Amino acid sequence: MLETLIIFLILGLLLGAILTFASVKFHVETDPKLEEIIEALPGANCGACGYPGCSGCGKAIFEGKAPVNSCPVGGSPTAIAIAGIMGIEANSDQKPLVARVKCNGADNAKAIYEYSGAKSCLLAKNSFSGMKLCDFGCFGLGTCAVSCPFDAIEMVNGLPKVNAKKCTACGICVKACPQFLMELIPQDQKVLVNCNNTDKGKNAISSCKVACIKCKKCEKACNFDAIHVGGVAVIDYTKCTNCRACAEVCPTHAILVYEKNNIVKVVAKVEEKSGCSGCSANCER
Secondary structure, three states: OHHHHHHHHHHHHHHHHHHHHHHHHOOOOOOHHHHHHHHHOOOOOOOOOOOOHHHHHHHHHHOOOOOOOOOOOOHHHHHHHHHHHHOOOOOOOOOOEEEEEOOOOHHHEOEOOOOOOOOOHHHHHHHHOOOEOOOOOOOOOOHHHHHOOOOOEEEEOOEEEEOOOOOOOOOHHHHHOOOOOEEEEEOOOOEEEOOOOOOOHHHHHHHEOOOOOOOOHHHHHOOOOOEEEOOOEEEOOOOOOOOOHHHHHOOOOOEEEEEOOEEEOOOOOOOOOOOOOHHHHHOOO
């Protein structure tokens, strides 16, 4: 028995010596800058940058394979810190972003049946394209909320509500939404188009009473060339001044104004006699 213990002790000491020798022999020096870059990253390991965790992102930045502002979670402060470590200049003009949903359907969109299956937007889309008449709207099943690693999204009345204080603009919810309704916008943007329906006016309004009918009244009202109507009204956030002119003329309230993450009611300016001609202009009949 004693001999067996002695043998195991000797083997243990021998293996320990071999491992110690190997760790010294094959040790790879790490550049201190790489460690500093990884330390400067937020450590969320969310993968929003497209790399396997913060260490992967840090290595890519250190090797010049990724820009210093690759981390959407850290934003501009992290980019500036990393640029300082790298000894280069960073673009400090980058505005902080926040996620938002391009839909205000919920009770405004006509339901065609009740759904009691698995709470998965992807499953709903692949199985039956949703329970609403609008094919472009939010299913309300909360896949975006579940996917958010920062608990920044909650489902309120069938729609995602983003907590701007918690949102890091990582973009994971954008990738998770099968309806392509989530987008990242500047945090100071107040005027938003809350519709993604590209159907013509008649079909759009028949499926949701707050749908964009492509009347182009918003486009004509804007003095800054910041909104254009193609398949649906789209705001150019680099030009928008949040003047609200487009929201004031939208006859269906597809364009909304937000203050501190809450909707501000804007009374639409409707023409007294002729009314909005958008429906007739886009009507298929």
